[in-house]
Amino acid sequence: MLPAVIQFDDILMLDSVKALRSTSQGNLVGLCEIFLSGSVDDLKDFHKKNEKLFDEHSLNFQDAMSKIRLLTLATMARGQSELPLDDIAKRIQESPTAVEPWVVRAISEGVIDGRIDQLNRKVLVKSAFLRKFEKEEWNFLDSKLSHWIENLEQVIKFLGEQKNKTEAGRTAESPSGMPDKHFDFQALTA
CATH class of the missing domain: 1.20.5 (Single alpha-helices involved in coiled-coils or other helix-helix interfaces)
Structure with a gap:
């Protein structure tokens, strides 16, 4: 899986990718659709139903989980000026004590622009990556x-x-x- 790819709307618009939907590789398109607009739960459900797909294509589920967590954080931050760390932890399904590294990673990878207010346990958001336009x-x-x-x-x-x-x-x-x-x-x- 291309770990640096976070923009999936352009990929899903390609004619060759659209053609894959009706083939045996259609589930790969489904995975891209989850990255476009899905959640952590969507990816977990997809993995349960398509575990073999991950093995066949050497896709690492933990890498996919990392990607969907970052993308979910971007979706949460869209249009917000503040995000409580506890809310982020729930949505990305991480413990409240382990959520700060995810925010730091999202900031360092350009998924969101902001900073952590550790005293008030929230993220102050300037802007966020749009998963789809x-x-x-x-x-x-x-x-x-x-x-x-x-x-x-x-x-x-x-x-x-x-x-x-x-x-x-x-x-x-x-x-x-x-x-x-x-x-x-x-x-x-x-």
Whole structure:
């Protein structure tokens, strides 16, 4: 199994891979589908039903479990700013004391971007790898880009207003660079 491969939606879109679904190798495609959107339980069930497949193709089940745990962590982190370590432990089916190394590995392998808050036993998430990029993700990206465009338009409008105010202030000044208003020094000394 290609240990570094975590992006499966592109693989599953290949015509040659689609053609494998209806062959004796169809279960390999099923395994890729689990990596695309499945869970730890899905992989365990698949392994029970297809143990021979792992042996035939020299697939290491523990390597597959490592991959699905990292991918599950990515799915959990999507759209979240914080993840309790105990919740992660439950979803990846690890003990609460053994979950931190999984988070460190996910960060080091680029599956998530964040840091561990050990005091509060949670992960502070900046971003996460998307296991699949479909219509929902395109809609999310569209809404984010639309929001950024609106913000930039507001900044441009504000800067234009500030420029106009500055230019208007300059025209109110006399040619000597001093304001046209007369300053009353006697009022200061009184």
